[in-house]
Amino acid sequence: MKKLLSLAIIWIGLSHYSIAQSLEDYLIKAAENNPELKAYYNDYLAASEIGNQVGLSDPELQVGFFFRPMERFMGNQQADIRLMQMFPWFGTLKAQESESDQMALAKYQLFLDAKNNLFYQFKTTWYALAELEQEIKIAKENLEFLKKYEQMALIRFQSASSASQGTNPSAMAKPTSTSFSTGSDGMNGMGNQKTEMNSQPNSQAMTPAASMNSSGPGMSDVIQTRLQIQTLENDIQFLEESKFPLEVELNLLMNQPRNGSISSPTLLAPIELGIEKQAILDSIKIQNPMLAMYDAEFSALESQKTMAKLDGRPMLGAGVNYMPFKARMEDGMSMGGNDMIMPMVTMTLPIYRKKTNARIKEAELLQEKIQFNKENTLNQLEISWAKAIRDLEDANRKITLYDSQLELVNQNIRLLLTAYATNGNDFEEVLRAQQLLLDFEFSKIAAITKQYNSLALLDMLSAKAVTPNSN
Numbered sequence: 001m002k003k004l005l006s007l008a009i010i011w012i013g014l015s016h017y018s019i020a021q022s023l024e025d026y027l028i029k030a031a032e033n034n035p036e037l038k039a040y041y042n043d044y045l046a047a048s049e050i051g052n053q054v055g056l057s058d059p060e061l062q063v064g065f066f067f068r069p070m071e072r073f074m075g076n077q078q079a080d081i082r083l084m085q086m087f088p089w090f091g092t093l094k095a096q097e098s099e100s101d102q103m104a105l106a107k108y109q110l111f112l113d114a115k116n117n118l119f120y121q122f123k124t125t126w127y128a129l130a131e132l133e134q135e136i137k138i139a140k141e142n143l144e145f146l147k148k149y150e151q152m153a154l155i156r157f158q159s160a161s162s163a164s165q166g167t168n169p170s171a172m173a174k175p176t177s178t179s180f181s182t183g184s185d186g187m188n189g190m191g192n193q194k195t196e197m198n199s200q201p202n203s204q205a206m207t208p209a210a211s212m213n214s215s216g217p218g219m220s221d222v223i224q225t226r227l228q229i230q231t232l233e234n235d236i237q238f239l240e241e242s243k244f245p246l247e248v249e250l251n252l253l254m255n256q257p258r259n260g261s262i263s264s265p266t267l268l269a270p271i272e273l274g275i276e277k278q279a280i281l282d283s284i285k286i287q288n289p290m291l292a293m294y295d296a297e298f299s300a301l302e303s304q305k306t307m308a309k310l311d312g313r314p315m316l317g318a319g320v321n322y323m324p325f326k327a328r329m330e331d332g333m334s335m336g337g338n339d340m341i342m343p344m345v346t347m348t349l350p351i352y353r354k355k356t357n358a359r360i361k362e363a364e365l366l367q368e369k370i371q372f373n374k375e376n377t378l379n380q381l382e383i384s385w386a387k388a389i390r391d392l393e394d395a396n397r398k399i400t401l402y403d404s405q406l407e408l409v410n411q412n413i414r415l416l417l418t419a420y421a422t423n424g425n426d427f428e429e430v431l432r433a434q435q436l437l438l439d440f441e442f443s444k445i446a447a448i449t450k451q452y453n454s455l456a457l458l459d460m461l462s463a464k465a466v467t468p469n470s471n
Contacts (some may be wrong), residue, residue: 022263023126026254033255037118040111047104054096059085060319074338075325084319084346092310099303100294109293112463116289120460122253124453129246130265131449132239137267138441139236145434146229149427156237156424221427228431232438268448270399271455271468275468277389283462284381291381294374301363301370308359317346381461388461392454395447402444409437 031037062082069076251260285291321342350356416430451468458466 022266023123026126026250027119028213028441029256030118030254034118034253035255037111037114040107043194044107044111046102047100047107049102051104054093054100056088056093057086059083069326071328076130076328076339078324078326081322081324082319082344083313083322083343084317086317086346088313089310089313092307093302095306095310099307102300104302104334106293106296106300109289110295112289113293116460116463118253119454120348122250123456123459125246125249125253126265127268127449127452127456129243129250129262130268132243132246133264134267134445135442136236136239138438138445139232139239142396142434143229143236143318146225146232146431149430150222150225150229152420153427156420157219157222160424163370179405215279224428224431228435228437231424266275268445268452270448271451272396273392273455274361274467274469279464280389280458280462281385283464284385285378287379287463288461289463290377291374294370294377298367298370298374303368305360305363308356308363311348311359312353312356315348317344320344373420384457384461388454388457391450392458395450395454398447399451401445402440404446406437406440409433409440413437 062080062084064080066078069078071077158470163186205407247262248258250262251258254260321344323342325339325342413430413433419425420427420430455466455468
């Protein structure tokens, strides 16, 4: 039964994004192994056992023996044995059981909230890892273009150097075609449009080392390109190293060795909210576990008030008193000797009402406190909902903006490359445009990640999956 309950809890709220299959596997593993979540679940199990402790108090047995039998009319009394069972007022046990059940339910809601927070932390870390993977992919593609630009600038510089040294015009007339592609369609592009330019044959090419020792206006273009290549290579190395703390976090959230293998996330694709904003807020108000916890605590205090009132009623007791007698001789005649059995009834007299009234007042004040806490939590949840919706809509706008800007930058790069192939001008603008293209690609990836993080937050707030629509 416990295993079935755990599985049911784990599957609640898992998202069905395009990358969800692998993510769900990890979420299940985290739910099964995370020590903090286990602690919350054991806390709930312990609280659920309190209800099993509700019941009648133990019967009371009193036994007294006389070292010297007491002489009574019925004979010599040898002992006095009493058995008594106390009974609380009608409804007291039911109120106690209700109170313990509601407190256990409150613990269960805390467990669900801890599970939602764990899943949110895991998802955001997973999306950050996916973002890094995409940034590395885009940066490596951009690096390849910079290397092509370096070759293009080097060929033009060699051509200019050969021309200044009186190179044979017939050799200069033999072109070799070199293709350069620019980014075209966001993350899936960078390689669809190509610009061709004429260059000197390889027999006229200079080695990079030799070209570094040369001078001329074209060599500046080569050096600037190499500077950007070195910078980008360093950035790629940093991005690669940045994956390590994220992988460690994911492993430790699943309570497995920090160097455990983590599969690479699938590339994130833009998504759209597939449900009305107000419907999400309504779902939060109904299903958020913290609000349910306050409701359970309020009900538990209501049961405590009932218990306090019933404790102000008398407690009843029923029992029996058994007194064994031994016959004694008087004037040669046997006297008595018959044992006596006496039914007994007892009742407490709760005449001191101050403590009862104080317990009722305490429960009422605690109920007011819970109402205030619930109202504040509801306000905070609505604030978080509003921020998540704002971030999601902002990410949607930015993705549209970056798609438009990427298209414009790609057009600009093609024009600049054509101009450079024609007259050798504006190479710095080519590099600047290529860097701008990389920045827009990174910004678009960040906006997509922001979409997923916002949906993960809405998942956590509403305690269920907010299913998006893929673009």
